[in-house]
Structure formats: C-alpha cells, structure tokens
Amino acid sequence: MQEEYMGYYANFDExxxxxxxxxxxxxxxxxxNQLERFTQPAKKITEFGAATGRYSIYYAQKGLEVTAVELVPELVSQLEQNAAEQGVELNIHEANATDVHFIPDNSQDIVLILGPLYHIQNEDERQTVIKEAYRILKPNGIVAVAYISRFFVAGLLAKMSHALVTPQVLGELHETGLVTTKDVDPFFRTGYFATPDEVEGLVQSEGLDVEKHVATDGFGRYIGAEINALSEQEYQAWLQYHLMVCSKPSLLGSSNHGLVIARKPE
Structure with a gap:
C-alpha cells in the first residue's frame, strides 16, 4: 500500500x-488564518508531510525556524529546490511522520500535520504520529491536524461514478474510513477518511486539549464551479464569509477538509 502511495505522489503535481x-x-x-494567533508568537515550527513546502516556506519567510519532514523522495527534491529558489533555510528531513527521533523533545512551538493522516490507514500509526507531535512540542505548544471527512468522500464517490454507489463501497467507507475498490484511483485506495469526532478523540487520547475545530473548505466544494469562477475581489469576499462560519459544528462533516488545533498542557 505504501508503494502505491509513494508512486502516486511521485507523479502528482502537489x-x-x-x-x-x-x-x-x-x-x-x-x-x-486559523493558525495566525498561534504562529505569531512562535519561534520553531515543524511540519510533518511538508510535500513541496507550501506551508513550510511560507512560515520560514515569516521568520520562523522551520523543520520540514517529508517521506516521498521526489517531493523532498522539489522542496529543496523550492526553498533554494525562495532563498529560505529549512531543516529538511526525508522521513516518516511516525518516527522523527532526530527532533528533540519539548523543542517545537508548533507542529503541523496537514496531510499525513490522509493516508495512514493503521490506527496505531495514526496514534504514533500524534505521540511524536506531543513529544517534540514544548509545554503549551500547538499541533494542527488536518483530515479528510468520510462524509464528504461519500458524496464525492457518488459524483465520480454511479458504479461506486453500492452498499459495499459506501458501507466500507462508513465503517472503516477506507475505499478499497479497484474502481478508484490510488489516492482513494491508499487514503484514510476520518470523522470529525474521531480526530478530536485522537488528539485528546494523547493528552492534547482541543482549541479549535474548523471546516477548512466549508461547503465550497459543492459549488466548486461557481467558487472557481469568482473574480479576485469576489473570492476575497467569499473567503471572509467562509472565515466567519467555518467553525460552526454543523459544517464540519460536510467539508472536504477539517482542521483540529490542539494544545499540549503546560
């Protein structure tokens, strides 16, 4: 499964x-936006699953000391190239988010996990990622955990193909968060799709206190063509509206992505 995942991202335009x-x-x-009040006073930040560096480079440009961890070699190469082109220094490691032993205990103000949980199908390994984040965080530090909602994915499967609307496919997704049918591409076959309650429970089970939980996309994906057609001024207006409502609990499961922000106790 990991080989299929690695192959997918080696060829995907992340x-x-x-x-x-x-x-x-x-x-x-x-x-x-949701991380701003936590990142402003921060000095050190680690990103698990940094991909090509969109977040890591952004925060390095803001003056933070950034450690970027990425598993896929092709993405690591692109990350190194992007950092060099942008003139920023990153501490880059090719490694799995389940083992970041090279980062000292209690050393980071913030840990970003904005992709790895999308593809960790084993529950123990998901817990290990959160344990590693907890270990390297300073007391009072912040972890941000992104996930893909299995409720959104159910609708996405129906939109992709009527052939995927079966008790077997939808039942498996509902019960396990997995889509193992050969009728979907590797992103789905290697994916793990969570529920909002599950992700809150995951971070709480490792001793972290939930600070915020937001619907990262809201319901925008359901009107994707209309959102994409907005002018820049209209997009900014929509973004401001979205930011006003994205923390409403009623939106969480319907959003493509969710974001849980939690704090390590002092």
Missing amino acids: EQRLVCQNITRIEFDTTI
Whole structure:
C-alpha cells in the first residue's frame, strides 16, 4: 500500500494543488488564518508531510525556524529546490511522520500535520504520529491536524461514478474510513477518511486539549464551479464569509477538509 502511495505522489503535481483554483486556495488561506494567533508568537515550527513546502516556506519567510519532514523522495527534491529558489533555510528531513527521533523533545512551538493522516490507514500509526507531535512540542505548544471527512468522500464517490454507489463501497467507507475498490484511483485506495469526532478523540487520547475545530473548505466544494469562477475581489469576499462560519459544528462533516488545533498542557 505504501508503494502505491509513494508512486502516486511521485507523479502528482502537489506543487500547484493549493494555488491552481479558488476551491483549493481556500484550504491554504483558511489554515493560515486559523493558525495566525498561534504562529505569531512562535519561534520553531515543524511540519510533518511538508510535500513541496507550501506551508513550510511560507512560515520560514515569516521568520520562523522551520523543520520540514517529508517521506516521498521526489517531493523532498522539489522542496529543496523550492526553498533554494525562495532563498529560505529549512531543516529538511526525508522521513516518516511516525518516527522523527532526530527532533528533540519539548523543542517545537508548533507542529503541523496537514496531510499525513490522509493516508495512514493503521490506527496505531495514526496514534504514533500524534505521540511524536506531543513529544517534540514544548509545554503549551500547538499541533494542527488536518483530515479528510468520510462524509464528504461519500458524496464525492457518488459524483465520480454511479458504479461506486453500492452498499459495499459506501458501507466500507462508513465503517472503516477506507475505499478499497479497484474502481478508484490510488489516492482513494491508499487514503484514510476520518470523522470529525474521531480526530478530536485522537488528539485528546494523547493528552492534547482541543482549541479549535474548523471546516477548512466549508461547503465550497459543492459549488466548486461557481467558487472557481469568482473574480479576485469576489473570492476575497467569499473567503471572509467562509472565515466567519467555518467553525460552526454543523459544517464540519460536510467539508472536504477539517482542521483540529490542539494544545499540549503546560
């Protein structure tokens, strides 16, 4: 399964994903906005699953000391190239988020986990990632955990193909968070799709206190063509509206991505 995952991201244009259209821009803009009050006083930040560095480079440009951890070699190479082109220094490690032994205990103000949980299908390994984040965080430090909602994915499967609307496919997704049918691409077959309650429970089980929980995309993906057609001025107006409502609990499961922000006790 990991080989299929690695192959998928080795050939996927992750570099453009967060900037190529409005419905993906809103994911980045919302995440940055929701983390702002936590990142302003921070000095050291680690990103698990840094990909090509969209977040890591952004925070390095803001003056933070950034450690970027990425598993896929092709993405690590792109990350190194992007950092060099942008003239920023990153501490880059090719490694799995389940083992960041090279980062000292109690050393980081913030840990970002904005992608790894999308593809960790084993519950023990998901817990290990949170344990590692807890270990390296300073007391009172912040972890931000992104997930993909299995409720959104159910609708996405129906939109992709009527052939995926079966008791077997939807039942498996509902019960396990997995989509193992060969009728979907590797992103889905290697994916793990969570529920909002589950992710809150995951961070709480490791001793972290939930500070915020937001619907990163809101319901924007359901009107994707309309959001993508907005002018820049209209997009900014929509973004401001979205930021006013994204923490409403009623939106959490329907959003493509969710974001849980939690704090390590002092």
